[in-house]
Amino acid sequence: MCRTVDLRQAVLARNDDDARRLRAELAARGTAVVNLLSSPGSGKTALLEAELVLARDRAVPVAALTADLATDNDALRLARSGAPVKQVLTDGLCHLETAMLRGHLDGWLAPGTRLLFVENVGNLVCPASYDLGESLRVVLASVTEGEDKPLKYPTAFGLANLVLVTKADLAAPAGFDEAAFRSNVARVNPGVEVLLTSARTGQGVGTLLERALAVLDGEPVHRPVMATAPRATGHEHPHPAADRT
Amino acid sequence: MHEMSIAAAIVEQVERAAREHGVDTVAAVRVQIGELAGVVPAALDFCFELACAETLLAGAVLQSETVPARARCTPCGAEWDVGMPPELGCPDCAGSRTELLTGRELQILAVEWGGRPVDARADQGG
Numbered sequence: 001m002c003r004t005v006d007l008r009q010a011v012l013a014r015n016d017d018d019a020r021r022l023r024a025e026l027a028a029r030g031t032a033v034v035n036l037l038s039s040p041g042s043g044k045t046a047l048l049e050a051e052l053v054l055a056r057d058r059a060v061p062v063a064a065l066t067a068d069l070a071t072d073n074d075a076l077r078l079a080r081s082g083a084p085v086k087q088v089l090t091d092g093l094c095h096l097e098t099a100m101l102r103g104h105l106d107g108w109l110a111p112g113t114r115l116l117f118v119e120n121v122g123n124l125v126c127p128a129s130y131d132l133g134e135s136l137r138v139v140l141a142s143v144t145e146g147e148d149k150p151l152k153y154p155t156a157f158g159l160a161n162l163v164l165v166t167k168a169d170l171a172a173p174a175g176f177d178e179a180a181f182r183s184n185v186a187r188v189n190p191g192v193e194v195l196l197t198s199a200r201t202g203q204g205v206g207t208l209l210e211r212a213l214a215v216l217d218g219e220p221v222h223r224p225v226m227a228t229a230p231r232a233t234g235h236e237h238p239h240p241a242a243d244r245t
Numbered sequence: 246m247h248e249m250s251i252a253a254a255i256v257e258q259v260e261r262a263a264r265e266h267g268v269d270t271v272a273a274v275r276v277q278i279g280e281l282a283g284v285v286p287a288a289l290d291f292c293f294e295l296a297c298a299e300t301l302l303a304g305a306v307l308q309s310e311t312v313p314a315r316a317r318c319t320p321c322g323a324e325w326d327v328g329m330p331p332e333l334g335c336p337d338c339a340g341s342r343t344e345l346l347t348g349r350e351l352q353i354l355a356v357e358w359g360g361r362p363v364d365a366r367a368d369q370g371g
Contacts, residue, residue: 126250
C-alpha cells in the first residue's frame, strides 16, 4: 500500500482563511483594517497617534490595536487621541495572527468604526507572512534606518500596499538619500506609492487616514508584484483577481 | 522567529491528516519553501523537531525543497530569476507590470506515514 500521501496544503491556510473571513465580516460592517509594519523604533506609534488625533478632529470613527511583547506603553500613548485603543500582548510572540486579533475585537470594536489600525509587533521579518484581514498593508521606515532597508527585508516591503517614510524632519541630518530609498523600494515592489511623513512637523500626516478611507470607499489598492504568486500550488488559482494571497 | 509558529502549523495539519487516514506515526513531511516565503529552512528544521515532540510526528524528518523565485513581464514577456534581494521590475524593458510566477510557496507537499499500515482506515477526507 502507498505509505505517502499528497497533501498540497498551504502551511498558513488556517490564518489565510481566518483573514479572508475577518476581512469579509468587517467589510460588511463598513470597517477596514490597516496593518502597520515596521522595525522597532521607526515611529509607528508617533505617526499613528497623529493620524488618530486627525481622525478625531474630522469626526472619523477609528480604533487602534497595538501589539507588543510587553507593556501597555503604546496603548496609553495612542489613547491620548481619544480613540478606542487596546493593547495586545503577544507574550513573547514576534508577530500577530488573525486568530489573536479576533478575540480582541468581539465586544470591543464599536459598530460604525470605519478604520481599525493594527500596529503590528515591531519586526520586519515575521509579521510579513501573516495576513490579518487587512485591506491596506502599510510598511514604514524611518530616515535613520538606511536606504537599503527595503533590500534587507524584501518580503515586508515587497508585500506593502503603501510605504511611508517617517521622521522626515531628520532626513538632512541623517543624510537620508531619498532617491536611493525610492529606487530600492521600486526594485522589490514596482509601482508602490512612497510618501514622506513627520509626526513632529506634521509633514504628510493625514495621508495614511486619507488613503485608508479611500480604500474603504472602494478605490483600488496597489497590488504588489510579490502578492501575485501563489502560496501553494494545486488548490488555489494562481492569480486571484479580487483577494490578496 | 516565526518558524516556530510555521512548524506548529505544519504539525497541526499533518496530525489532522494522520487522524483522517487512521495513521498513528509519521516518518517524513515534505514541504516546499519559496525563496520569498520569508521562512528560513534551517530555522524551520530546528523548530520542526521541537514542535513534533510528544505528537504523532515525534521523530519525523522534515524534507524541505526550496523553490527559486521567477518573474515575468506582462508587456514584453521576459522571464527571469529575481535573485536576492529580488529584482521585480523587468530587467529588459524596465516595466513595472510584472508578475511573480514562483517563490512564495509555503506548503506541505506530501507526508510519509511511519509504522505499520492500519487496516481500519477512518479516511473521511477523500
